[in-house]
Amino acid sequence: MSSISANELKTRGVAAIEAALSQDSEAIISVRGKTRYVVMPIEHFNYLRECELEAALAQSNEDVAAGRFVVSTPEEHLNRIRAGEEA
Structure with missing residues (x-):
């Protein structure tokens, strides 16, 4: 499963999510090194x-x-x- 840091999400926005989801059906968002959220296509x-x-x-x-x-x-x-x- 792909992982996106909160900082990457802040700087790249939705593009970071789209890039991660191009490889997997779900992506983890980590905040300060800890897994916090999962994003996926609707x-x-x-x-x-x-x-x-x-x-x-x-x-x-x-x-x-x-x-x-x-x-x-x-x-x-x-x-x-x-x-x-x-x-």
Whole structure:
């Protein structure tokens, strides 16, 4: 994965990001020698979000299949939340 220093980003701007992303799908931005951020093309970000949503859906389907759910009214749900119970 490519790396861009904060100083390089300050002096070169978006050109530094574009150069780094021409080699990899993600680039690390370091601040004072420490890894702080990751930048990526929006298409790659959208792909990762889609993967995250698919994983959440799969987990929800597993929970339903295993009976790990509660049927309740909105008021009952809010009361459980206020009481600190798990849904």
